[in-house]
Amino acid sequence: MTEKREYTDDYQDKTLYIPGPTEVREDVIAEMCQPMFGHRMDRMTDLYTTIVEDTKEFLGTDNDVMILTGSGTEIWESSTLNLVDENILVPTCGSFSERHANVAERLGKNVDRIEYEWGQAIKPEDIREALESSDKQYDVVATVMNESSTGVRNPIEEIGDVVAEYPDTYLVVDAVSALGGDYVDIDEHNIDVIFASSQKAFAMPPGLAICTVSDEAYERELSKDSASWYGGFQRALDYYDRKGQTHSTPAIPIMLAYRKQMKHMLEEGHEGRDKRHREMAEYTREWAYEHFDMFPEEGYESQTVACIENTQGIDVAATIEEVNEEYDMAFSNGYGSALGEKTFRIGHMGEHDVESIKALTDAIEDVADL
């Protein structure tokens, strides 16, 4: 039983290098402090159409965009409700892809997994093999772009090209911790649904999920006997077309922050952010190779989260604690009991750059005596 632990108003702020939430610019935070307004006022139409159209422009997609109040998990659930009658194929390579499968199972769907050892990446040819050889009609292949638990970046572009050969199978991509920091051409690779959370590489406060929806996925939902309402593509997109607003009351303060941050993101551009994140990933990888090893299969390292193998047997928990105390910087241990001390993770996403990542790796070197 959890006991109440009173929130105290006197916390030391920490620079966030965890795999999200990440650092948010001060001018983005400040946007939230405005008196409330109504979600059916013209002002809301101005706000919501601005953030939707700016997001489309940033992502460079012709697909529709919906921005939903909730976490990425909500889109795992609604996209399954919206697109899957019975069968869904889920390659699992870590905690988040496994959870995507669990969500679908809890909804009563039939889930077939392609299981990879943690640290390994999903292989497009395995998906082709499964789609070709199964006598089941898979409504959806659900895959993760960036497996935050293992630091693996899956080849979703190639996976998209494979799934595109099966027109009755829709591709849903969990890009929660990737989009905004790792370039992907959504339309070129026929990704029907791809979603991210605001607090990761978009570098906004948490509370919103960003989702793109292809025309085919929209039509598929329309034709289904059952679908989500809150996370329904049709509900959200039709309401947008008619009113330029959300169908339910949204988290207006987070949307105000979103507007500001999206202007910064447009200024840097999708490819510019991709480049900066690649540089951070390369720096962190080189640092890891110098002192430790990388956990993910070579060639599939994430561009936003480094999962570093603790080959030196440092005390990960103690190092995290001491870096936190001495440097006011927060980074993460490995995911779960199996990897908790065997790996550690550095989120290099959002507002960070090589210099700020180097400040963390210097601190780790100091504390762990590397």
Added chain:
Amino acid sequence: MTEKREYTDDYQDKTLYIPGPTEVREDVIAEMCQPMFGHRMDRMTDLYTTIVEDTKEFLGTDNDVMILTGSGTEIWESSTLNLVDENILVPTCGSFSERHANVAERLGKNVDRIEYEWGQAIKPEDIREALESSDKQYDVVATVMNESSTGVRNPIEEIGDVVAEYPDTYLVVDAVSALGGDYVDIDEHNIDVIFASSQKAFAMPPGLAICTVSDEAYERELSKDSASWYGGFQRALDYYDRKGQTHSTPAIPIMLAYRKQMKHMLEEGHEGRDKRHREMAEYTREWAYEHFDMFPEEGYESQTVACIENTQGIDVAATIEEVNEEYDMAFSNGYGSALGEKTFRIGHMGEHDVESIKALTDAIEDVADL
């Protein structure tokens, strides 16, 4: 097709008398402007256990509380997924209760309605009659406490007493615009699930839904073959018991605002807020009778939203516009095309009091020349 309408940064703030979002205290707004922290840090446990336990105390319930990032619609959906195998009984008396039925239908459930004319209240004896006479097993009776479209306050206490006679039928109450401003003894009347949205009588920014769950509803979900994950009672409550946190990344800034406002609410108390809201409702009703008439069935007028019948044939849209322009106050027309000019609505909830409501009615008198 919606066109982008750029958000401009130079809006005139309006005092909100719409049926939500409503006015939020400045010190509550200011809470949101803090640097981000991680949703798995101890600081988050402090924050989330504080707001959950304070909410339990405010509501005076022994049931569990979950605070979910999303709108009330999300709980319509998840409670249906969590509790309904096949049959749900929905008394409909306005737009929001009808939508609750529509959400369940879109999820593929069998929905039986008890339809009331708009403005009429749900009668407990009709629910008893339906439960007694049907050969169906209704898993859930889903009812609305405060029908914002018609300004009707339904007798959910008596409805609760009726449904309690049917132990395999669970009672789900949409109290989106009531809870926090209209007293209800949740445990005494066996309400299994009742939920509200943060931006209504709780007077917080939008983005969170507050939900209480009985032990029986929790057990019912556990025993089901399928349920929601994001809005799953088990997911949320077990995670709270184990970690004192939310299972998915929540809208941290809104939770910071929530903590502050809940302290104000505890200071005033559930019954104190009830009394203040009753006084606002009585004042508004008397004013309405003096100049117009009330739309809801007598004896069932809402304590948080007055729906006033436009017996004088004033130009509602023009009056709203002029009050908005001249007094910077926003109130609402009737809901939808049928009631748009036939009624108008004043939200008297949250931070308002009789004096601030009188400022609005004075403005309406001035503009409409009453």
